[in-house]
Amino acid sequence: MLGYVIRRVFQSIVVLLIVGLVAFSMFRFVGDPIDNLLGQERTLEDIERLRTQLGLDEPFLVQYWNFLERAVQGDLGISYRQSRPVAEILLERAPATLELAAVSGLFAIVFGIILGIFTAIRRDGWASSVIMTVSLIGVSLPTFLIGILLIYVFAVELGWLPSFGRGEVVDLGGWTTGFLTASGLKALILPAITLGLYQMTLIMRLVRSEMLEVLRQDYIRFARARGLRDKAVNFRHALKNTLVPVITVTGLQLGSIIAFAIITETVFQWPGVGLLFINAIQFVDIPVMAAYLMLISVLFVGINLVVDLLYFAIDPRLRDERSAAGGN
Amino acid sequence: MTDLPQEPTPLVADERARSRLAMAWDSDVAYSFRRSPVALISTIVVLILVLSAILAPVIAPYDPFNPASLNLMNGFSKPMEPNAFTGDVFWLGTDDQGRDVFSTILYGMRVSLFVGFAAVGFAMTLGVTLGLIAGYVGGWVETIIMRVADVQLTFPAILVAMLIFGIAKGVTPVEYRDQMAIWVLILAIGLSDWVQFARVVRGATLVEKNKEYVQAARMIGRSSGAIMMRHILPNVLSPVLVIATISLALAIIAEATLSFLGVGAPPTQPSLGTLIRIGQGFLFSGEWWILFFPAVTLLALALSVNLLGDWLRDALNPRLR
Numbered sequence: 001m002l003g004y005v006i007r008r009v010f011q012s013i014v015v016l017l018i019v020g021l022v023a024f025s026m027f028r029f030v031g032d033p034i035d036n037l038l039g040q041e042r043t044l045e046d047i048e049r050l051r052t053q054l055g056l057d058e059p060f061l062v063q064y065w066n067f068l069e070r071a072v073q074g075d076l077g078i079s080y081r082q083s084r085p086v087a088e089i090l091l092e093r094a095p096a097t098l099e100l101a102a103v104s105g106l107f108a109i110v111f112g113i114i115l116g117i118f119t120a121i122r123r124d125g126w127a128s129s130v131i132m133t134v135s136l137i138g139v140s141l142p143t144f145l146i147g148i149l150l151i152y153v154f155a156v157e158l159g160w161l162p163s164f165g166r167g168e169v170v171d172l173g174g175w176t177t178g179f180l181t182a183s184g185l186k187a188l189i190l191p192a193i194t195l196g197l198y199q200m201t202l203i204m205r206l207v208r209s210e211m212l213e214v215l216r217q218d219y220i221r222f223a224r225a226r227g228l229r230d231k232a233v234n235f236r237h238a239l240k241n242t243l244v245p246v247i248t249v250t251g252l253q254l255g256s257i258i259a260f261a262i263i264t265e266t267v268f269q270w271p272g273v274g275l276l277f278i279n280a281i282q283f284v285d286i287p288v289m290a291a292y293l294m295l296i297s298v299l300f301v302g303i304n305l306v307v308d309l310l311y312f313a314i315d316p317r318l319r320d321e322r323s324a325a326g327g328n
Numbered sequence: 329m330t331d332l333p334q335e336p337t338p339l340v341a342d343e344r345a346r347s348r349l350a351m352a353w354d355s356d357v358a359y360s361f362r363r364s365p366v367a368l369i370s371t372i373v374v375l376i377l378v379l380s381a382i383l384a385p386v387i388a389p390y391d392p393f394n395p396a397s398l399n400l401m402n403g404f405s406k407p408m409e410p411n412a413f414t415g416d417v418f419w420l421g422t423d424d425q426g427r428d429v430f431s432t433i434l435y436g437m438r439v440s441l442f443v444g445f446a447a448v449g450f451a452m453t454l455g456v457t458l459g460l461i462a463g464y465v466g467g468w469v470e471t472i473i474m475r476v477a478d479v480q481l482t483f484p485a486i487l488v489a490m491l492i493f494g495i496a497k498g499v500t501p502v503e504y505r506d507q508m509a510i511w512v513l514i515l516a517i518g519l520s521d522w523v524q525f526a527r528v529v530r531g532a533t534l535v536e537k538n539k540e541y542v543q544a545a546r547m548i549g550r551s552s553g554a555i556m557m558r559h560i561l562p563n564v565l566s567p568v569l570v571i572a573t574i575s576l577a578l579a580i581i582a583e584a585t586l587s588f589l590g591v592g593a594p595p596t597q598p599s600l601g602t603l604i605r606i607g608q609g610f611l612f613s614g615e616w617w618i619l620f621f622p623a624v625t626l627l628a629l630a631l632s633v634n635l636l637g638d639w640l641r642d643a644l645n646p647r648l649r
Contacts, residue, residue, distance in 0.1 A: 015479050026495060140631055142581045144588050145623055148608055156612055163612075259487045266589050267608075281494040281591045289494050296487070304482050 008308055012301045017068075019297040023290035024067045027077070028060075071294060077287035081280070086291045090273060095175050096166055097265070097272030101257045103188050104196030108257075109250060112200040116207025121234055123212065135201040143260060147194040147267035154190060162187045164269040195264040199253045206249055210242035251307050255300045360643040367639040370632035377629050381437040388431035393596075407617050421617040423606065429617060432603055433625050439599035440629070443513050444580040450518030451579075452572050455525025460556045460564075462526065463533025474530065477523045485520040486582055492516040493591055506594040513592050517582050524571050532564035566644045573637035577630045584626050600626045 058066075070076075076086040119128040138146070155163035167183030169176040178184025214220065215238055223233045262274035269275065273292065280288035352358060361367050380387055407421040407429075420429040462470040480488060493516040500508050536542060537560065545555050586592035587601030595602065600622050607619025 022495075026498065140634060141627070142585055142630075144585055144604070145627070148604070148611070148619065148623070152611055152616075256484055259484050262487070262490070263585060263589065277490075278589050278591060281490065281497065284494075284498045286498055289491075289498070293491055296483075300482055 004312065005309065008305060012305045015301050016297060019294060020068055020071065021064065023071075023293050024064050026286050026290050026293075027067070028063070076291040076294075079280075079285055079288050081283050081285045081288075086287045089276065089288070090291060090295070091174070092176075093271060093273045093276050095177060096270060097258065097261050097274060099178060100188065100191055100195060100264070100270060100272060101254075101261055103192040105199070105250070105254065105257055107192050108196040108199035108203055108253075111196075112203025113207050113246070115200075116204040117211060117234070117239065119204070120208045120211035120215065131204075135204060138197055139201050143194065143198065143263045144267050146197060147190070147264060150190045150194055151267070161190050163190070166271060191264050191268045191270055194267065195257060195261055198260070199250075199257060202253065203246060203250065206246055207242055210245060211238055214238045214241050248307055248311060251303060251310075255296075255303045258299060259296060357643050361639075364639055364643075366635050367643075370635040370639070373628055373632040374636060377437060377625070377632075378441060380434055381441050384431075384434035384438050388428070388434045390428040390431045392427040392432045392435060404615055407621075420621045421615075423615075423618045424610065429621055432598065433600070433622055436598050436600045436603045436622060437625060437629070439510070439593055439597050440580055440583055440601070440626070443510060443517065443583045443593070443599065444576050446514045447517035447521065447579045447583070448572055448575045450514060451521040451575060452525055452568065454518065455522035456529050456561070456564075456568060458522070459526035459529025460533055460560065463530040464537055464552065464556050464560065470530070473526065477526050480520075480523050485578070486585060488520040489516040489582055489586060490589075490591060492519050493586065497591075506596055509592070509594040510597060513583060513586065516586075517579050520582070521575055521579065524575065525568060528567045528571060529564050532567060533560055536560045536563050570637060570641045570644060573633060573640055577633040577637060580626070580633065581630050584630075600629075 074087050076090070078084065079086050079089060082089060115131055119131055122128050141149075151163045154161045162183070165187060166176075166178045167185075167187035168181040169178050169184055170180045178188055215234075220233060220237055223237050228237075258274075261270075261272060262278055264270065265272045265274040266278050273295075276288060277292045279285070280292065361371075385391075404424060405422040405426075420433070422428055423432070458473050462473040493512055496512040496515060497505060497509075500512065533556075542555060542559055545559050550559075583592060583599060584601030584604065587599045588605045590605065593599040593602050598606070603622035604619060604626070607615075607622060610616075610618045
């Protein structure tokens, strides 16, 4: 048990160190930092002085260590394009992405579970087959086309909802929120649906198949034989037992939501971290790219680690197999 | 197979070729293909789209990249309606610069398909090679390859492709960036997609390598490389084919997504994704066709390749039926 946990944590740290190395190499080898900082009129002494000052004359590993140390302390360099500390820009953009991700996640969970239960209980009804077919089409549509479709229907044709931006936001001591104004809430609807749709279908299909599995079990038949009402059987007995896999899958999808926010934020010009990253790629703003790379890796590796350890804690059956297989 | 072949006359060779065709026609896969309307229709759609992309210079009524053939007066022509100024009719309308949408789609599909096929080819070569080595050699080589694969699998492929694209773009000198963008795109999508191939091939290789024919080959002293390439590889290819088809659909969508986000094909070589990106700008002013037709083409392409992959998976896997 302890061995597995230690090995798993160690693996995560190795992955993060490698990602850090990639990010550091971007800084070090993509373009010359000296060129970026000094203008045209520079002397050899200037170059030497700055090289020493920035520590660029030190061995590679020492430089890498210093880079990691600064990154952990929140110093992620200065954006080439905006000439401001990357950490500051990220903090400014984070609320937009986090609010969007939270609302999409909530949308995906609530509708995914409701539709999943519905299609499982009314398995043969026409409404269920319509939902399943639509979900199949929805999954095969690329995210950006769904976004454009929603914009066309609800913003261009019907004119009900805004097609871009966050609407009015309220600044709560550094955290800008769109939750407190009507226009901010309206602006959230379309991007949240676009972003959450894929996860919603995933959760819906998972809940449906788990429910169908559970409804076949003996204890459900026993509950029915005891004369319990359908509602009690379906929700008290069946649903509870389907929720464990749903929770873990949802946890794993959390990272995907933040990653796929890049696409949604670009379609809706949502001023979040994803749009920042796309702009950074377009303008080859290395510090921003490197910071985003490290941030998203910490997020993914962290989520995977937590989910793996949770699995391990929840399901004792996994313990022997997992430690034997080296824990994938 | 009892009597040795006599001196083959041309007629015999011809007959033999025909019987091979007949064998292929009678095979299980061909049978299931003939019986599946979905497979037939998607093959026809894919063939039409691929052929028209290859023949774009012949089919396209206009050359969208030749400024001499453009007339700004033709801008924003509606589909199938004569233009108000010039009276020219464009099947699918024109964009703001008077470029024929039908022609830009044909040329855009060329870029999309080229990137898709090249990326999958690259991912397949890399993944199959690494999978074979991991499965056959084993030991620490296997551990390293599969560990890298596991780590990469925790990140969504599109994100990996974006990151590789960004890094590669940063490394290329500014003056070559537009020229190299297509190749960088292929590299990025290919590298984001090799894991599936490697995992499946490794699994199949682990099964194959203990079979008698491999032991026999080893015993007569064939080298490891020859055993992997000549003996094991042909026997693990059918799942690879399935993954390649499904990967092609994913690669086409990935390319479109990246180009749509503006981190893919350069403006000088617009792909379907770039065309959709351009078209989105005209959605609000009512010029729907600039967006609509490229989007429908992309969907038709991705969906039919996807359905073909699904069918292939079922056909090559009789156990699933």
